[in-house]
Amino acid sequence: MKFLALVARRLGATLVVLWLVASAIFLAIRAVPGDPAEAIMGGPGSQASEQALAEARAAYGLDRPVLVQYAMFLGRLAVGDFGTSYSLKRPVAEVMGEVLPPTLLLASCALLTAWLLATIGGLLAVRATALGSALGSLAEIVAAALPHFWLGSVLIMLFSTALGWLPAVDTGTPAGMLLPVLTLALPLAGFLTQLLRDSLATALGSDFVLAARARGESKTSVFFRHALRHSMLPVLSLSGWAFASLLSGAVVVEAVFARPGLGRALLSAVLARDIPMVTGIALFSAAVYMLFMTLADAIASMLGGRVHAA
Amino acid sequence: MPSVSRARRVLSLSIGLPVALTLLAACAPSNPESSTSQASVDPVAGGTLVYASGDAEPTCLDPHVGGNYPQALVASQYLETLFTKDAEGKIVPWLAESTELSDDGLHRTITLREGITFHDGTKLTAEAIKANIEHLQDPNTASSTGYLAVGKIEKVTVTDELTAELTLASKDNALLESLSMPWTAIESPEALKRPKAVNCTSPVGTGPFKVESWQTQQAVNLVRNENYQPPVAQPERSQPTAYLEGISWRFIPEAATRYAALQSGEVDIIDNAQPDTIATAATSGAFGHLDAPRPGAANRLELNSSKAPFDDQLVREAFIRSLDVNSGINALLFNTAQRSYSLLSSVEPLGISEPDLFTPDVQKANALLDEAGWTERDAEGYRVKDGKRLSLTFPVSTNQSVPAEQSLFEQMQASAKEVGVEVKIQLLDLSSWYGALAEHEYNLVSAPYTKVGPSVLRILYHSDSTVPAPSGYFANNAQLKNPKLDELLTRAEETNDEAERAELYAQAQRLVLEGYYVLPLYDQQNHFLYGKHVHQVGDTTAVSSPVYYNTFLAK
Numbered sequence: 001m002k003f004l005a006l007v008a009r010r011l012g013a014t015l016v017v018l019w020l021v022a023s024a025i026f027l028a029i030r031a032v033p034g035d036p037a038e039a040i041m042g043g044p045g046s047q048a049s050e051q052a053l054a055e056a057r058a059a060y061g062l063d064r065p066v067l068v069q070y071a072m073f074l075g076r077l078a079v080g081d082f083g084t085s086y087s088l089k090r091p092v093a094e095v096m097g098e099v100l101p102p103t104l105l106l107a108s109c110a111l112l113t114a115w116l117l118a119t120i121g122g123l124l125a126v127r128a129t130a131l132g133s134a135l136g137s138l139a140e141i142v143a144a145a146l147p148h149f150w151l152g153s154v155l156i157m158l159f160s161t162a163l164g165w166l167p168a169v170d171t172g173t174p175a176g177m178l179l180p181v182l183t184l185a186l187p188l189a190g191f192l193t194q195l196l197r198d199s200l201a202t203a204l205g206s207d208f209v210l211a212a213r214a215r216g217e218s219k220t221s222v223f224f225r226h227a228l229r230h231s232m233l234p235v236l237s238l239s240g241w242a243f244a245s246l247l248s249g250a251v252v253v254e255a256v257f258a259r260p261g262l263g264r265a266l267l268s269a270v271l272a273r274d275i276p277m278v279t280g281i282a283l284f285s286a287a288v289y290m291l292f293m294t295l296a297d298a299i300a301s302m303l304g305g306r307v308h309a310a
Numbered sequence: 311m312p313s314v315s316r317a318r319r320v321l322s323l324s325i326g327l328p329v330a331l332t333l334l335a336a337c338a339p340s341n342p343e344s345s346t347s348q349a350s351v352d353p354v355a356g357g358t359l360v361y362a363s364g365d366a367e368p369t370c371l372d373p374h375v376g377g378n379y380p381q382a383l384v385a386s387q388y389l390e391t392l393f394t395k396d397a398e399g400k401i402v403p404w405l406a407e408s409t410e411l412s413d414d415g416l417h418r419t420i421t422l423r424e425g426i427t428f429h430d431g432t433k434l435t436a437e438a439i440k441a442n443i444e445h446l447q448d449p450n451t452a453s454s455t456g457y458l459a460v461g462k463i464e465k466v467t468v469t470d471e472l473t474a475e476l477t478l479a480s481k482d483n484a485l486l487e488s489l490s491m492p493w494t495a496i497e498s499p500e501a502l503k504r505p506k507a508v509n510c511t512s513p514v515g516t517g518p519f520k521v522e523s524w525q526t527q528q529a530v531n532l533v534r535n536e537n538y539q540p541p542v543a544q545p546e547r548s549q550p551t552a553y554l555e556g557i558s559w560r561f562i563p564e565a566a567t568r569y570a571a572l573q574s575g576e577v578d579i580i581d582n583a584q585p586d587t588i589a590t591a592a593t594s595g596a597f598g599h600l601d602a603p604r605p606g607a608a609n610r611l612e613l614n615s616s617k618a619p620f621d622d623q624l625v626r627e628a629f630i631r632s633l634d635v636n637s638g639i640n641a642l643l644f645n646t647a648q649r650s651y652s653l654l655s656s657v658e659p660l661g662i663s664e665p666d667l668f669t670p671d672v673q674k675a676n677a678l679l680d681e682a683g684w685t686e687r688d689a690e691g692y693r694v695k696d697g698k699r700l701s702l703t704f705p706v707s708t709n710q711s712v713p714a715e716q717s718l719f720e721q722m723q724a725s726a727k728e729v730g731v732e733v734k735i736q737l738l739d740l741s742s743w744y745g746a747l748a749e750h751e752y753n754l755v756s757a758p759y760t761k762v763g764p765s766v767l768r769i770l771y772h773s774d775s776t777v778p779a780p781s782g783y784f785a786n787n788a789q790l791k792n793p794k795l796d797e798l799l800t801r802a803e804e805t806n807d808e809a810e811r812a813e814l815y816a817q818a819q820r821l822v823l824e825g826y827y828v829l830p831l832y833d834q835q836n837h838f839l840y841g842k843h844v845h846q847v848g849d850t851t852a853v854s855s856p857v858y859y860n861t862f863l864a865k
Contacts, residue, residue: 038781041452050780052449087369088526089507099527153566161570168570169362169562169577171528258362258562258571260527268366271709273741 003301007294014290021286022077025279026070032273036062039273040086060084077283083276087269092280095265100284102172103261106253107246109177110184111239114192117185118235119228121193122200126223137197143190148249152183152256170259180257184249188242192235199231237300240292247285351845355553357863359844362562362571364582370510371521371530374446377455377493379604379760379855383581384559386855387532388429389495389515390541392420392439393486395762395852399659401486404541405434405496405516407472415481415806422472423541428498429520436474440466441499443476450506459488459761481804483811487763490852516541518552518859530559540859553862572597572839578863579840579847585714589644591839598840600847601646602854603833605657606761607770608650609715611829614753616776616789619684619700626826628678629702632729634670635831638718647832653767653819655833657854660764660815664823668830675729684730693730701732702753707743710758718831719756748782755787758834762852764815768799771822788827795821 029036040056057063060083061072076083082092125136159179160168170176203209204227212222251263262281269277365380373381373389394404403409407423426434443466446456462482467475478485488494501514512521518540519532533556540550560577562568569587571577573596583591583599591597613620613629620626636649651668654661679685684693684700693700706719716737723733733754738746746752759766769775773796775786795818802814822828836854840847846860 035781052452053780055449089369089510095526153564156567156570160574164574167576168567168574169560171576256564256567258560258564258567260525264527271366271739271741272369 003298006301007298010290010294010297014287014294017290018283018286019074021283022074022279023070025282026073029275029279030066036060036086036273036275039275060086082280082283085269085277086274087272087277088274092276095277096262096280096284099260099262099265102259103247103250103254103263106177106180106184106250106259106261107243109181110188110246110249111243113181113185114188114242115235117189118192118196121189122196122228122231123220123223125193125197126200126204126219126227137194140190140193140197143186144188144194146187146190148183148187148252149256151186152179152253155179155183156256168257170257176257180253180259183253183256184246187249188246192238192242195238196231196235199234200227203227203230233300237296240289240294240296243292244285244289247288351864353548353553353846353860353862354864355549355862356555358556358558359554359579359858359861359863360558360560360577361858362560362568362577362580364563364565364568364580365561366563367527367561371524372497372509372513373493373495374442374451374453374456374497375506375510377453377457379853382492382851382853383855384530384532385492385495385513385515386517386851386857387519387557387559388517388521388535389492389497389513390517391490391492391495391852392422393490393852395490399657401490401762401852404490406489409486411806415483415804416478418476418478418485419469420474420476422474424472425539426516426541427537428501428514428516429535430498430501430514432498432500432514434496434516435471436468438496438499439474439476440468441502442494442496445497445502446494453493455491456493459491459494483803483805484763484765487761487765487852490762492851492853492855518857519554519557522556528560532557532559547860552859554858557858569839572841575841578844579838581836581838582712583837583839584712585643585646588646588837588839596842598842598844598847600838600840600856602836602838602850602856603655603657604758604760604836604854605655605763605852606766606834607759608652608655608661609756609758609831609834610650610653611831612755612757612787613827613829614750614755614787614789615825615827616750616791617753619682619702620753622682623826624678624682625684625700628675628682628729629726629731630668630826630829631671631678632675632731633722633725633829635668635718635722635829636670638721639832642717642721643714643832646837647835650830650832651823652830653770653822653828654764657833658764660812662816662819662823664820667823667826672729679729679731687730690732691727691730692732699732700730701734702726703734703736703751704754705736705738705743705746705752706756707740708737709740709743711756712835715756744781744783747784747787748778752787756831757785757787759785760834760853764811765803767815767818767822768803771818771827772796772799788822790822790825790827792821 037053037056040060041052061069084090085092085095088095121136121140125133128136156168156179159166166179167176170180209222209226212226250261251267254261254263255267265277266281269281363380363383368381368384370376371384373385390405392404392406393401396402405422405426406420408421410419420439422434422436428434443460443463445451446453446460462478462480464477464479469475495515498514501509511524518535518538520535522531522533524530534552534554536551538551562571565582565584568580572580588599591599613626615621639645639647639649650656651665652661652663679693684695686694688694688699704719706716719735723735726733747755759770769785771786771788771790773791776784776789776791778784798814798818802811802818805811805814838856843863843865845862845864847856849857849860851857
């Protein structure tokens, strides 16, 4: 019951967040200088005639009073209608449907890779000497601080230009996925390893671990059977945040590796001031973030951990 | 990043061109230097060229819609124009066979070549000219560049199967130049009847390649047009159709990734090659380089003469004299660009060059500023007059100015400081940049402009061009309002006499240059790097966009 209540509460919160995000976007658009009709008629610096601009305004309802526009905007969103892209002249939902799978694939692979690297890092940390531990810690901090743009470029220079092992451009082959996934996963892995190391240290120092060790269990066994399971909780509950950070990282990584996806669509949409497209992607990202927070908490709650109230 | 090219208004008039029927390769190599080295290899048919563009992916593959350079680059493979430019820069017929102008200069007859067919099987007839001009003029098309290029055409009358008569609202000796640009290319009238969204994804032309499919964010797939017959016979070729089976046109926005993909052989050719990369590639000798400067205006700084301090010619000259542009081009652009002292691109035959006006002279700059009354200095060393600092706002579009050019501007900023002038560089995205110009919040600006022919001068410097379009856009960034100049530009676009046209445009250019309204920098850069296995790269359209009809792949 507690579990269902949690999910219900989170869903309610999600709706509120989405409404706030939608309203903030609606207001922000009006605060940005420039005529949306211009974006519809060919983008910045357009030389569209007054007549053409007026027609575009009428076609997109931009000639209505602001409150009416706001109501129409929310009404359409409520039934899942994100509108028509200004620059592509196609339904936003349709475009997002096309670019979403490659981004989800990239982000999921990166998240799994980061988890895997973090677990290995955590295991090594447990067995490490003081010096090794210090070096490991340093490596984690450095990795966590690496900007995606820089890391992606360095990986290309190293593995594509210098060594010639992997393609620089991701054209959908498994080999092409490696560098983009690593670029996204490494900084996150650094962060997650730090988190895991801290909670592992706490767990390994706790009574139940001492008791297990006293029973004669090996360090590795204790690590996997007791400490790791315990320490995964904070890592899991941060995965909602982590996934959202991967989505934003995808903007950079997709541009660097010329990979199709949501991030690249967002970048083009921002540059073209394609408001419906930006709105659609922003709302979708917010929804995904909330969904993953809820999922992570639900899993954590099932694993028996305590979940802080949202 | 690409410069956004746009033609603002069609200039009037005539290139009195008794158009000769000759012309061999209308798309003649604009840069023999880049294509001769591999001339010895015999053409081989087959293979797909993988092209990597650094431009933003077009939202529509029909260059009638909007009308920017990235669209022209790709459309040059599948669409053709009525006219084009030969190796000497002369406008010559392409899909058209001949053209004639009436004595009053208001009726232009265009006769098409016989036997040309669109990719969809539709025959090229005079109806196509009518349908295309009307498509460009239809507000629903949302054409910008092409719309302005055909703005003086009042109506198109089909007089027989292959002949159409264009009635002009006023004389326009730039019309044939306008009709040589890919933004006015001829598409199948049947295909134009389809909904706009469909035509945008699969425009139908007469070119050597056709659009097979477009996977957005991945590639535009072009395949060879197996029925292609070049409008002008190409006796030296072993086959009338393109050598390449197709072109995979990809978009790789990151310059470093693009070059890495070229190095690893993932792609065969890249555009928007950056100065550092070009220099590296030249040293290694591993790649071919096509340098195809765009026509129209040279890249230049324009000084806003409508407000202080650049309403004072002394200050304008002082600012220009304080800068050593050449050393910046050497150091920051690795000599990949040739310094220009002209308003027009070096590919424009009617451009004039005035190097002496722009010789750097710091002493003179200081003297001129003293003379203009900017004699006091503030705590930071900047000149002050009536309590106001000599300060210049310089909005820079990060979409249009590549990093090397931004560095050049920063070097200018440092040089200007030496004579007590503050330059405030503002790096802006394209929308904000246009916004700053529309609000007149600039003293200095660099705004590229691509167009075929000297008529671009009217767009950029006639006082009419200070009047904003509904979006706030105007092209006369120097804010020149000089009745004498207006008159020269108007007469230049109306005359039917080629020599008089040249002389009038020369006078107009001198007037602008000598008034220090503009600091020319270099041609609009347009660099391509390609693997050594790619041969016969170098043919270009009138707007310097390469055509890969003659290109072939051979190890």
